[in-house]
Amino acid sequence: MTLKKLDFIAIIISIAVLFLVVLMRYVKIDNQFDLSYLPPFHAILNTITSFLLIFAFIKIKSKNVNAHRKAIYGAIVCSVIFLLSYVVYHFLTPATKFGGEGFIKVIYLFLLITHIILAAVSFPLILFTFNRAYLNEFEKHRKFAKFVFPIWLYVALTGPICYLMLKPYY
Secondary structure: OOHHHHHHHHHHHHHHHHHHHHHHHHOOOOOOOOOOOHHHHHHHHHHHHHHHHHHHHHHHHOOOHHHHHHHHHHHHHHHHHHHHHHHHHHHHOOOOOOOOOOHHHHHHHHHHHHHHHHHHHHHHHHHHHHHHHHOOOHHHHHHHHHHHHHHHHHHHHHHHHHHHHHHHHO
16 A cells, blocks of 8 residues: 555545534433543553653664564554544533633643644644554655654643543533
């Protein structure tokens, strides 16, 4: 498969995910199940992703490509499981509102807004970066990764922080 085809697939997947994330804000499906275990599960997945990304970074700096690759695959698997679970959860449950006031609310909203925007931006970029490594275009992969890694790490770290800030209001 060519890079052009893989990037086209990445764009289609990114558009579909963006559509689902927007749709989940407006469509709620009647639910009889207790899904209260999912927000902490999501935070755990994001935390694991953060550790895997840091591990992958350390491993590639020490030229251990195999360990780097495995850590990135693990981070991608955690992120995919998170994304699928997150979308299902938000289709089935009402949104939880942050109840804090004052400066803490400003901090929460800043983290949440930057998390959401950067998650949307990083998703296709993560796929593009992966595609270049998958096709052994390592110089292009490195150029993408230098830009994408800090964004992905920020998103993975701010997800659990937002969860912990929101936890008292679930």
